[in-house]
Amino acid sequence: MSETFNWHKEAERQWDSRSDMWGAKSRMMWEEGSRSSIIPFVKKHMAAGDTVDFGCGDGYGSYLLSLEGCNVTGVDLSKDMVDKANKRISSDVPLRFVQGDLTCLPFQDEQFDGGMAINSLEWTEVPAAGLKEMKRVLKTGGRLCIGLLGPTAMPRVNSYRRLYGEKVICNTMMPWELQKLAVENGWEVIDGEGVYKRGVEPHLIDTLDEDLKQSLTFMWLFILEKK
Template sequence: MSGMFDEVAPGYDRTNTVLSMGNDRLWRVATTRAVAPRQGQRILDLAAGTGASSIALAKSGADVVAADFSPGMIAEGERRHGGIPNVTFVQADATDLPFGDGEFDTVTMSFGLRNVNDPKKALGELLRVTRAGGRLVICEFSHPPSSTFNGLYRFYNDRVLPVVAKTVSSNADAYDYLNESIRDWPDQRTLSSWIRETGWTDVAYRNLSFGIVALHRARKPAP
């Protein structure tokens, strides 16, 4: 699957902005505010892609590790942002992270968990590399609770998104996969239960854009 993301890396951010009608920027702002990065913190931004989310976090002065399983995404991120001293790009598998136990104050993952073969294992790995009392922020596509709005959203994803993707993306098939992965992904309550099952506490979520996206938050228990 990483090869698919390698192919779309150069135009990835622009395509996401077009397909989300600009909402991706609002979701990034909401995620950054939920993370609440501060100078002196060490933050893992997993599934960072080309690093747009990592740069937003690093503006606080926090040290940010931008990790992704796609070498093409990492290369594009380094090309764009390699000169920023408090951002480090690392290729990493979410289910086998190359970091020590308790290494990060906060871990965050945006629009990547549903691309992992074993999401619960990835949530467990995120727990492992987070310090006691540290925080988790997951921003992911979800399911609008309104049946009417959900119907409109499904129509857009099934009928409109593929046409637009063929126009603006270098690999429209990748966005067919995107649509399928969103449709098959569990709802907000189910993902919250997965987060609890893997050992996180204080689990909560709030909907963004009428539930197209949900922002999940949790904390690693203190000893």
């Protein structure tokens, strides 16, 4: 890529180009795949209210949240994703979608009761800035469910080329790194839960310490609370 590499523009371009592919598989992921445990986890820790879905993609996760009684606003960097998400709007569910950057959100301070950010923080140039922005738009005491791809989510093709010195648009993080980042930026960690690949039986991991559990995950889910 050229010396004038712009993370924001490149991320928008790449996710626009992936919108058809993502839209074709998102329902399966949310209903029976790697994201199927997320909405139950959110329900366990967050009351229904004004909720923002950070990095909403085609809006299927936002739609499922709205069915649980949440008044959902989805935001995504990709215009193509937002266009697809807007097709989910009907008079039966409280949904709206807007285009926006996770590190510069188009919302007021303390606007939302809670939030969800699944595999979106990794796609920011400065993840600490994304956490700060999400904290800004949540009310004090508001909770955020954030999902981060774990060590077994391979291949990490989106970040691999950085090893050659190339510019990439994915900040691969480990769950323990995100946890430390969150605590340092004024969040309290309320709970965590792993999503594992097929074949990993619960009895094989139940006795492990949390750091070992995290090291085996396809995705780790956090519940964070704004202090």
